[in-house]
Amino acid sequence: GxxxxxxxxxxxxxxxxxxxxxxxxxxxxxxxxxxxxxxxxxxxxxxxxxxxxxGVAEVLAHYSESLQDRFIEVPCSEDYDSHKRFEVLLCHSRLLFHAYQFVFFPPFYFCLLSQASILDLHSGALSVGKHFVNLYRYFGDKIQEVFTEEDFQLYRDVRRRIQQTIAQAFGISSSSMYLTKPTFFSRINSTEAKTTHDEYWHPHIDKVTYGSFDYTSLLYLSDYTEDFGGGRFVFMDVGANRTVEPRAGRVSFFTSGSENLHRVEKVRWGTRYAITISFTCNPDHGIEDPVLT
The missing domain is CATH 1.20.5 (Single alpha-helices involved in coiled-coils or other helix-helix interfaces)
Structure with a gap:
């Protein structure tokens, strides 16, 4: 037991x-x-x-790449239904993104060496802090000490090349496209935003923001990782972001409707320079090239 x-x-x-x-x-x-x-x-x-x-999900164009052409297909939105009365029907094309290296293009941001963030050559509007100054009115007859006719001719030549490149890529006539406002140089750095207009990083649709835009193009004038950090261009697609890393002389363009929601990353250091040049299919919204008067 x-x-x-x-x-x-x-x-x-x-x-x-x-x-x-x-x-x-x-x-x-x-x-x-x-x-x-x-x-x-x-x-x-x-x-x-x-x-x-x-926006690191997918990089469409690395800054180190010397690109000739790159295309991405996206579904069209209904933003262009009103354009059926024009000869050109937007967004019938497959193209979203195209990059072209303008190897001839020299630095053209001398006019932005001040603290200005935006300069519109057509109107002369120059952003200074919370206000805009009319550059042409401010300098008057001395404006030719700031700009030369060669500068304006260079701008016109670049605009024409971009317009022809977009027309060729979309398979349309360049004569059916019209330059539209605003077109502007932009200068972005890591300085703290002082007004809501300085908050460039919010997602937006160009056709909503600017109204007349049908095609948007961006020509970069400085290099990602060399001249600045952050500041990449981000297409905000469902399930993934697609990013373009700026490179001096690189052009990207896209239809301006809701199919191309996008934003710019905050610049963490350095200074990012670019030119925005956009086009419309509506001749009523067209403008002429800027001239030095």
């Missing part, structure tokens, strides 16, 4: 010890699983943050 009871007691003790060992082992595995799942969650959150903030 004693032996029997002893076995029972021993079995009970072993059972308790095994139970405690099993619980300890289970706790360790739960702890490991918790740590692993936490690490995975942090990684996913970090990746999600990077994708949403920096």
């Amino acid at each position: 004693a032996c029997s009871e002893g076995r029972i007691y021993l079995c009970s003790v072993l059972s308790v010890r095994k139970s405690r060992a099993h619980q300890e082992s289970r706790r360790k595995w739960l702890k490991v699983a918790f740590l692993v799942s936490s690490a995975v969650l942090v990684s996913l959150l970090s990746w999600s943050y990077l994708v949403s903030e920096d």
Whole structure:
């Protein structure tokens, strides 16, 4: 009987010890699983943050690439239904993005060496802090000490080349496209925004923001990672962001409707220069090239 009871007691003790060992082992595995799942969650959150903030899901054009052509297909929106009365029906084309290296294009941002963020050559509007100054009115007869006719001719030549490139890519006549306002040089740095107009990084649709835009083009005048950090152009597509890294002389263009929601990343350091030149299919919204008067 004693032996029997002893076995029972021993079995009970072993059972308790095994139970405690099993619980300890289970706790360790739960702890490991918790740590692993936490690490995975942090990684996913970090990746999600990077994708949403920096648009790293897909890079359409790296700054180091010397591109000739690159095309991305996107579904058309209904923003162009009103254009059926024009000869050109927008967004029938497959093209979203095109990059062309203007190897001949010299630096043309001398006019932005001040703290200005936007300069419109057509109207002479120059942003200074919270206000706009009319550059032509301010300098008057001395404006030719700031600009030369060669500068304006260079601008016109570049505009014409961009227009022809867009027309060829979309398979339309360049005579059916009209330059539209605003066209402007932009200067962006890491200075803290002082007004809502300085907050360039918000997602937007050009046709909503500017109204007359049908085709938007951007000519970059400085290099990503060399002249500035951040400041990449991001197409915000469903499920993924598609990013263009600026390179001096590179042109990207796209239809301006809701199929191309986009934003610009915040510039973290340095200065980013670019020119925005856009076109319309409606001759009523067309403007002439700027002239030096």
